[in-house]
Amino acid sequence: MPTRRDFLRLALTTPLLPACAPRSTLTLPAAPPPATPPPPPTPPSAPAPTDPLTATADGLVALLRARYGARASDAEWTQVRDAVRDQLRLAEQLRRRRLEESTEAAGHYYLAARMAVEGASV
Amino acid sequence: MSTADLLYLPVRELAARIRRRRLDPVELAEAYLERLERFGPALGAVVTLTRDRALAEARQARAEIGAGRYRGPLHGIPYGAKDLLDAAGYPTTWGAAPLRQRRVDRDATAIARLRRAGAVLVAKLATIELAGGMGYRQANATFTGPTRTPWNLDYWAGGSSAGPGAAVAAALVPFALGTETWGSIVTPAAFSGVTGLRPTYGRVSRAGAMALSWTLDKIGPLARTADDADLVLRAIAGPDPADPATLPVPYRDRPPRRRLRIGVLRGLGEGAQPEVRRNFEASLAVLQDVADLVFDVRLPPLPYNAAATLVLAGEMGAIFEDFVDSGQVHELTAPEDRIGGYPSQVVFAKDYLRALRVRQEAIAALECWFREQRLDAVVHPTRPTVAFPLDRPFREAYRDARGGGEPISGAANLAGLPSLAVPNGFGRAGLPTSLSFTGPLRSEATLVALGRAYQERTDWHRRRPPAFA
Numbered sequence: 001m002p003t004r005r006d007f008l009r010l011a012l013t014t015p016l017l018p019a020c021a022p023r024s025t026l027t028l029p030a031a032p033p034p035a036t037p038p039p040p041p042t043p044p045s046a047p048a049p050t051d052p053l054t055a056t057a058d059g060l061v062a063l064l065r066a067r068y069g070a071r072a073s074d075a076e077w078t079q080v081r082d083a084v085r086d087q088l089r090l091a092e093q094l095r096r097r098r099l100e101e102s103t104e105a106a107g108h109y110y111l112a113a114r115m116a117v118e119g120a121s122v
Numbered sequence: 123m124s125t126a127d128l129l130y131l132p133v134r135e136l137a138a139r140i141r142r143r144r145l146d147p148v149e150l151a152e153a154y155l156e157r158l159e160r161f162g163p164a165l166g167a168v169v170t171l172t173r174d175r176a177l178a179e180a181r182q183a184r185a186e187i188g189a190g191r192y193r194g195p196l197h198g199i200p201y202g203a204k205d206l207l208d209a210a211g212y213p214t215t216w217g218a219a220p221l222r223q224r225r226v227d228r229d230a231t232a233i234a235r236l237r238r239a240g241a242v243l244v245a246k247l248a249t250i251e252l253a254g255g256m257g258y259r260q261a262n263a264t265f266t267g268p269t270r271t272p273w274n275l276d277y278w279a280g281g282s283s284a285g286p287g288a289a290v291a292a293a294l295v296p297f298a299l300g301t302e303t304w305g306s307i308v309t310p311a312a313f314s315g316v317t318g319l320r321p322t323y324g325r326v327s328r329a330g331a332m333a334l335s336w337t338l339d340k341i342g343p344l345a346r347t348a349d350d351a352d353l354v355l356r357a358i359a360g361p362d363p364a365d366p367a368t369l370p371v372p373y374r375d376r377p378p379r380r381r382l383r384i385g386v387l388r389g390l391g392e393g394a395q396p397e398v399r400r401n402f403e404a405s406l407a408v409l410q411d412v413a414d415l416v417f418d419v420r421l422p423p424l425p426y427n428a429a430a431t432l433v434l435a436g437e438m439g440a441i442f443e444d445f446v447d448s449g450q451v452h453e454l455t456a457p458e459d460r461i462g463g464y465p466s467q468v469v470f471a472k473d474y475l476r477a478l479r480v481r482q483e484a485i486a487a488l489e490c491w492f493r494e495q496r497l498d499a500v501v502h503p504t505r506p507t508v509a510f511p512l513d514r515p516f517r518e519a520y521r522d523a524r525g526g527g528e529p530i531s532g533a534a535n536l537a538g539l540p541s542l543a544v545p546n547g548f549g550r551a552g553l554p555t556s557l558s559f560t561g562p563l564r565s566e567a568t569l570v571a572l573g574r575a576y577q578e579r580t581d582w583h584r585r586r587p588p589a590f591a
Contacts, residue, residue: 020490060468090428091473
């Protein structure tokens with residue numbers, strides 16, 4: 001298992017913030033919206049369509065209720081559903097950013113080591 | 123000098139008296155203990171008095187100083203710690219009713235370092251339950267009841283480091299340790315009218331502290347002055363094998379020897395209460411004396427708050443999984459907190475990882491931004507309003523203030539940037555307002571220099587709440 005010293009050495013030998021990027025790259029264009037197939041024809045008697053985030057939130061809360069259902073009232077599960085939907089909305093906001101390809105995902109140790117190195121170089 | 127006059131002195135001045143043996147550490151500890159007992163309940167600021175430990179530590183300080191072994195400016199100085207930092211011999215409840223009996227008989231690293239510096243632990247201070255991670259929406263969110271700001275007992279002291287804010291403001295302790303994941307040091311500093319220093323992420327070990335978010339949590343001081351906060355930070359900062367996130371460098375920094383440049387973020391005054399705006403503008407006039415101000419600067423546009431929210435949710439979900447699973451979450455005090463742990467149990471791993479990647483981008487963008495703009499710090503109101511009233515939910519506190527402006531708190535906490543909050547006047551209901559300096563990573567010495575310069579030119583930090591004067 002890599003040690004803290006290994007992470008620090010990695011940080012010291014890897015130019016993570018070599019130079020400030022041109023400002024234009026800081027405001028990356030939004031990714032194009034995903035191509036979605038046309039919705040199937042809705043029979044006249046079907047319920048109103050639910051937006052995808054609400055549908056996902058409903059599904060996730062159904063999982064929670066299957067495990068913890070008796071602990072909270074219907075009104076409280078509705079509050080949980082709204083909070084889950086907010087969480088999904090924020091995730092959707094991040095999904096619209098196009099991120100550069102990377103070999104790793106900003107781990108905990110790495111972040112600390114990088115901060116130290118960046119600070120020490122000023 | 124009256125006892126109250128003495129107890130309101132900054133650490134630096136108490137230390138000078140102790141060093142010259144004009145002030146006895148045992149008598150000082152007893153005086154603060156007496157004040158904690160007398161005023162602590164009315165403020166809802168105290169969870170546990172650590173009397174036996176305090177007197178033992180104070181007697182040891184007395185003996186050492188008497189023998190000529192003075193350890194430094196915290197030797198013999200009493201302090202309090204937010205009740206999510208472990209202290210040997212006492213419960214550490216995290217403010218949560220189901221954890222009232224929780225006890226870890228080992229000091230958190232920050233507490234151990236203060237002990238090594240000769241400081242005297244006199245109290246474990248109130249915190250919002252689980253540091254507010256369950257999404258509390260009103261002040262009554264801890265089993266010790268709401269913590270009141272000493273400036274007006276109908277209003278909240280701020281959270282989640284509520285006890286440290288109120289206790290320092292009312293001179294129940296000369297300084298205290300708080301923690302911040304997202305706003306929990308600077309908010310009580312603002313609402314209680316004291317100085318709060320949120321260090322760079324990794325500056326202070328979190329070993330022995332409750333984890334809310336492994337990559338957002340910070341420990342820092344609340345104190346009477348910027349100078350005092352710096353003294354405390356220098357004692358508790360530094361690498362610690364028990365917290366692998368600690369920076370592998372000590373805190374011995376000094377501010378640059380040149381005139382500093384401070385950015386004033388665009389739009390931060392908009393949406394703030396008129397008194398907050400007025401006091402902020404008056405503060406800028408003072409700061410022009412000590413630094414070059416660059417107006418209307420804007421942070422790189424990134425979804426800081428969304429990323430910080432998802433990082434917090436993802437980590438909190440893992441940290442409190444057992445607490446939620448066991449049903450203990452339903453024993454919390456605030457009704458909203460009893461269900462607030464569920465959403466974090468269904469964060470997609472891909473969403474958490476994307477948030478970490480956005481953070482990587484945010485750290486780089488903000489570091490570059492400070493360099494490109496040649497800014498040592500940015501200045502902004504700490505909060506857009508004064509303290510919230512106790513009798514209603516936060517969202518109904520003030521209908522005439524909507525916040526607004528750049529999302530500096532989310533950005534700074536996401537990227538691990540330090541911030542210093544200092545009192546800068548008063549608003550409605552006799553409540554304090556606050557000014558913050560936020561800087562790049564490891565800029566605490568610069569922020570403290572700015573705070574010190576501001577406090578040399580103003581006296582807001584020397585004002586005392588009338589009911590506790």
